[in-house]
Structure formats: structure tokens, C-alpha cells
Amino acid sequence: MTDAPLLEFRDVGIAYATRAGEVPVIPALSFRVSAGEAMGLVGESGCGKSTVALSIVRYLGRAGRLVRGRILFEGRDLATLDDEELRAVRGRRIAMVYQDPMASLNPVMTVGRQLMEVPMIHEGVGAATAHARAIEMLREVNLSDPEAVMARYPHQLSGGQQQRIVIAMALIAEPALLVMDEPTTGLDVTVEAAVLDLVRELRRRRRTAILFISHNLGTVVRVCDRIGVMYRGELVEEGSIRQIFTDPRHPYTRGLLDCLPVLGRDKRYAPLVPIPGQLEPALSRPPGCGFAARCIHVDRARCTSAPIPLLPRDGARGHRVACVRATELAPWARRRAEGTAADAAVVSDPVISTQRLGKVYHARSGLFGAGRAAVRALRDVDVVAVRGQTLAIVGESGCGKSTLAKVLTGIEVATDGHVTLDGAEIGRLGVDGRSRELRRKLQMVFQNPDSTLNPSHTVGYAISRALRRLRDRAPADPSAGVARLLEVVKLAPQMAARKPRQLSGGEKQRVAIARALAGDPDVIVADEPVSALDVSVQATIVNLLAELQAARGTTLVFISHDLAVVRYLADHVAVMYLGAVVEFGRVASVFAPPYHPYTEALLSAVPVPDPDRQYARILLEGAVPRASERLRGCPFATRCPRKLGAVCDDTPPPVQRLPGGHHIACHIPTAELETLQTALVEPSREER
């Protein structure tokens, strides 16, 4: 660390004006970022981390106001700059990368012109120089064929390519500080891995300081030297990556680490430990520690009387903690509740299964819908869900996992193959054609907590209506039924009177689960039920699903892109790529070699929130074939790092069957795959 910081927050307070008065979002925040350093800010939604990012370049908008303190950049107070000076700082000295690349790119200008504009405006260089610089920059962000990319419009590029362009735009002016606000949140894991590696590489080469804001501890580890953990607008702990991950001293940091599913965790061996309670709105700020209400180590007398300062720890350079009990807490170890180590008996009592299931959408194209391009969303899908267990479907966006959920639930109907529920064929039965008994048996939990409940109806109405429609006999007292279901999902019965806008995301998702449980279903199809939630909330919902399954014997079809959650919750896993299942089997065998090369790449890309377990990534090159193409060979052939040759392009891969119902669709013999795949060994296997 050099002595003169590049960016310094000195006792900064920021408030937003709302109808309820001025809300102090950031009460008093101090931290510094040195030149060339990468600092990460982590915290859950609403902790004020994006406000910090915006305040640096004075983008707070009309409602936000700096109420106290100073933000110094290269020794200058940013609040004192006039518009002209601010413009010179923005873009030239400080560059920003946001979550959604499409929002940062102008859709009506070619990528090349947008890139060239930056040096032309900020440095006044000529078009020829700017063009050369842009080409150079695109090469640096690993975009192949930069000349061709320059001539494209943003919508002609993939999400990963767009984010690379945004990073190139940010870096082309050679800024001293790069502020990245959740730069990889909307991207698929394999793309996210590539972007993170790129950021790391660029930083090493260019010595640009980075302020990296993320809710994901795993991504921060990949990029940063230091981390600040934020809670309710305050920095509760700050230190080097190693200090935070091996010796976290603040209970909130520990809570975040404990509730994070990582690849080695499993519901049987290491249950997630959620943080109790929920984030309170910033309106009221009781004296003392903001986390006291949810803290398991709280000592009321000391924690809630006076403000808790962020103090350096003795003997640990750069490690600061805002907790009165920081030195008293026992050394941290990953918390593991005791679980029975007995593996569930291998019973094969299939409840719902698919046989060569296919779904083709006919997208209309051409002037009169003449050229009907068929989009093959599902290709010959064979999966089985066993009674009382969890089948997880994983894959990246566009792999057909949501389509599979829709076909199972009857929102869409199959065009080929079969879906069998308890021996009965239901693949061609849309929801309208399903009997009440069938609808009762199979229910669904949706992805988006904001759209899963009707904003016009109360929680009680939503649940009682489901009770009435799904039970054979309408319950005599619907409110008792509602209260009972709310209790099952651990909500107070008073919640029945609330409207969805009065609930948090996690509460909405619990109500949605209660609604799905109304008919006491045999199978619940859950489409990404936790992907829109914060980690601590995610842990409670995942635990709730596991508990409900254990108590009721419900079969769960769990659709997710998050391999860590899948590893934690699932008994069987199907890995999908481009509408086809490339690997299927028990979770332990899918997450251990031999893998399908795609599973291998996915696993290597999962961000691991542990600085000591960073494995080599397998970067996927090449483009995903369009879903409308009729494939002759393996769908993964265009990107496969282990591609054998022409046989992969021309011949459909054989399904190799291993013991324990493990299937891999690949031309490479599984024995050979197993010896090749030493890149990543599942951590839990060494630990046990």
C-alpha cells in the first residue's frame, strides 16, 4: 500500500430524500483505495454499495445528497469540481462498468465508433489514431477479429462480448480507477469466469486500481486484493482477501460465509446456516451496531449503546472490524450442523420422468410467415425424478431448462416424446386439459418473486384460492388452512392480510411455496426459485425446501444455473446444453470425474469464495450453435475443449452408461475422461 490513496472516502454520509423524509443510506463511511489496488465491496442488496459507486462520480441523482464528509480522488475533493472538471475526471480518470452492458452501449452506433469516441473526446486525438487504439484495446479484451467487431452494433454481440466492449471502453482512456458495479451478475457462469479472468489479467498488465462491487463473495476473490464488507451503509469489516476469508471477525461476515453454498457442501453433510432475521429499512437507525438485531453473538449492553467504530486489529495489518466483540469471538471455522452421514438409500421409485422428450417452437419469419424456422428447445430429453428426492436441472441460459419446466407443468405441451407422471402420460396435456387431481399432484414455484404473486391480492387470498381450487373438499374454515400453510413456510399468520408489496423478496417466495403446497402436491417444479434472492435469504429458502421435502416426501424438480446450490440440494442432476441432456446421474457422480466436458467446464467456472481453492479455469471458446439448427453431431462440439475431431461434428454422441444410473453423452470413452480430468477434484471429498 502506498501512502497517498488514489480514492479516499473520508467520513462520508449520503442521504436520499423520500416521501417519508430524508433517509440516511450511508451514515458515515471511510475507506481508501491505493493506486493499482483492487478493492472489493460486498454486501447484500440495500446495503448501499451501489450508492457508494454512484457517489464517486456524482451520479446520485436529484434525490441523493452528500450530507457530510469528503470524497477525495487524487487528493481533490470531488464535490468542489465544476461540471467541466467533473467531465474531465469522469471517463478519463475514473471509468465505470455497470451490470447491464446493453444499458451502457448506444444501440444505434457501431461498437467501433463508440470506442473511438472516448480517446477522440477526452484526448482530442484523430480518428486514425483512435481507430488503431480501439483495435488494440479489443485485442486486449480477447475479442477475436476486432476489425469485424468494430463494425457491429451492440445487439449483434453476445452478452459476454458486450461486457468486454464496455470494459474496453472503460479502459481505452487509461483511467487511474475503474469502478465496476456487479459487472458479471447478469452473465452465465462460463462467461462470468472469462470476464473475471480478463479483469484480473488487465489489472496485472495496466496497474489500474479497481473498486469492485458485488454481492458474490466468490467473484470478489477472483479479482481483488482487499475486501470491505458493508451492512446497512456501514463498513463492518475490511481486510485482505486472506484475512477476511480465513479469519473473519465480524459476525455478519461470518454469517455471509456460513450461508453461502459452495461446491463442497451438501444438505446432508453441511447444512447452510442462514442469518436470522431480515434487513431492516434504513429509516430508523438505533444507536450502536446496525447488525445487533440479527447477531447471534450480541451483547445488548455493549452492542446497542454507543456507535461502534471501525478499529484496526492488533497484529493484523490492514484488518479493521466494527465489532466490540471482535477479539473475543472464537476462531472461525465453517459451521457445520451435525447431519447423518448415511447416504439416502438408492431406491428407484420414479414419480415423473421423460422419454425422448422434444419441444419445437415454430417461430414465424419472413413476410408472410412463409419461412417457418423451427427452434428446437428440447432434444430427446430423458430424465427421471425419484419419489421424495430432488432432481436438479442445470445449464446456462438458453439451454432449455425453463422449457422443460413448462412442459412438465403443462404450461407448454411436448411436440415429441413422453412425460410420465405415476405411470400416466401427460406430455400432451396442457394445463387446461389436466384434471384437478393431476393439477394437485404437480405444482410449480416460479423464479421472479416480484411477479409470482398478484400485486392486487392479499397473501391470504392467494393461498385460500389455491386451497379452494386444489382441494377436493373446500376447507370449512379457509383462514385456518391459510394460517397452517403460512406456518409451514415459517411465516406469521398475520401475513395473510398483507399485499405483496409489503413483503420482502424472500417472504414472497415463501408465500409462493405455501401456495404451491396448498393441494399437498407430490411433485413441485421449482424454476430458479432462489436466483433473484440475496445469499442469506437464499439460504433460508433452500433450507426450507429441503426441510419440506424431508417432512412431506415431496419430489422436487429444481431448475437452476447455480451449481453450488444444485450440489447442495440435489440427489440427481441433469446437465443440459442446447436442449439436450449431456450428463445425468446421482449428484455425487455428476460432480466427480468422469464428467462430460461441458460439466467439467461449468464446474471449473463456478466462483469459489475461498482464496486457497482457486482452480484453473477451462475457458470455452467458440459460439453456441443456434437453436434452430438441426445438429448432426454433438451439440457441444463447437465449444468443446476436448473435441476429438470430425466425429464430434458428424455423429451424435453415444450415451455411455456407468454404474449407478450415471449417463454421459460423449464420444470420449469415460475411462479416458476420468484420467484426463484432474483439473478439479471436488473439495468435499478430501474434507470428509
Added chain:
Amino acid sequence: MTAPATAEALSVSPPATSRRRARDGWRRLARVGESTPATVGVLIILFWLAVAALAPLLAPYPPNATDLAALAHPTPSRAHWLGTDHLGRDLLSRLAWGARPVLVIAPLAVLGATALGCLLGLAAGYHRRWIDLVLTRACDIVLSFPVIILYMIILTTFGSSAWNIVGVLTLTKAPIIARIVRGMTLELREREYVAAAKMRGESALYIMLVEILPNARGPLIVDMCLRTGYNIIIIGVLGFLGIGLPPPDPDWGGMVKDTYGMMSVWPHMALVPCAAISSLVIGFNLLAVGLRELGLRD
């Protein structure tokens, strides 16, 4: 910020009881006070409502009584505060009585158009395919007609009465509402709560009316206010064209028609009803602006 659950709300009664719903309604109405334009709009509308309701008390003369003595000086005087028209009828009395048909016909026609438009729009947006095609084309045909000519044809054929005017306005405005509702339905039908309703086997009618329509009400209420204003103008125009409410009963549009020829001599005769029409339209517009503003704040 929404109020936290009160002690009373703790009793679990899933479908909101009528009493609670009424209280919610009042609370929402009270919020109108938070917006200046909405408050001004409501005050103007309330003023005219009061005038219409109290017309028998407010009007100093019967609306059709002629005061021949006043004809010499029809301008405002102590006997006739707003003056009289060319037949010596008291303008204040005619204005007060004339507020009645306007304030009944315009909202009725809006309600009719909204009801019809909602049904058409929901059906088109929810079912799509051929139903959508047929309904949208039918609406386009109505909308492509020059409305004034349409009014003249219908009202001269069937005669102009209050009910016929309501009918004509309903018919010509419903396609506009249908188009708005269809657009919102297309978006709302993709929501997950609609999929959840389908999964518990709800009928299409239930989904349209209970799951979709309530979530479209915000923009609809704003539109209803605006459209009430437009309808008031149209009623005025119909009166002016002589196909409005039949004489001699006072009708603001008809009052303008009767007297605009005397504009250069006694401008007040036409300007007074014009001002009444404008103020009422402005009232509804301000309310619409205010409601939209309040809606955005949620």
C-alpha cells in the same frame, strides 16, 4: 410507504371484507390531497357537482323563463348576475340546470366505454390468435371513421336523446379503451401469477377479470378521467351542431349554438357557457394529471 398491518387487520379474513375495502378506498382517496393538480381538479369537479345538485335552489329563475324586460340590456345586472341570452333567459339559471345533463351523460358514457373496452381488450389480449385479429380490426374500423360524421348519422337516424348520446359515445370510445387494455393484457398475461392461476385450473374469465384487470386499473382510472373531459367537449360539440339534447332545456353546447351569432354585440351570451365547459374539462384533466403523478410515486 404503506401502513403496517393494524391490529384490526390481524384477523385473518382472506378476501378483504367490504368494510376494510371501503376503508382502503377512503385512504386512497385521501391521498389525492398529496397532489396539487389533483386537489385543484377535484375542487373544480366538486364545485360543478354541487351546482348541478343544488340547481333548483341556486337558480334564481326557471331555466326556460324569459324576461322580456331584460332583453333591452341582457348584460350582467343585479337581476341577472350573468346576464340573459337573446331570448331573455337567465344565464346563471341555465348554466346551473345545464350542468346536470353534462355531469350525468359524460361519466355514464365513460363507464360504458370502459366496461365495453375492457371486455374487448381483455378478450383480444388474452386469447390472441383470431379473436385478437377480429376484435382489433373491428376497433380499427370504428376508429378510422370520422367521428363527427358518425355522430350525425347515428343521432339523426335514431334521434338525439340523452341515452342515444351515451350510446354513441360508448361505441366510439370503447375501441380506444380496448386498445389500451389489450396492450396491458398482452404484458400482464405473461406474469408468473397468471401461470400460477392456470396451474390451479382457473377459467379464462376468472384470470381476465380477477388476475389481470385489477393490475391494469391504474392507467385505466387516469384514462377515465381524461376521457370524461373529452366527452364533455364532445357533448358541447353535439349541442353546438344541433344534434345534442333537444331544446328548450338548457345544454351548454346548445347555449353556445343559440348565441354565437351575437358574439360581436353581446359576447357574454356564448362565452359564459364556453367558460363552464372549459373549466369542467380542465378539472378532469388536472385530476388525471394528479392521479398519474400519484401512481408514478408508488
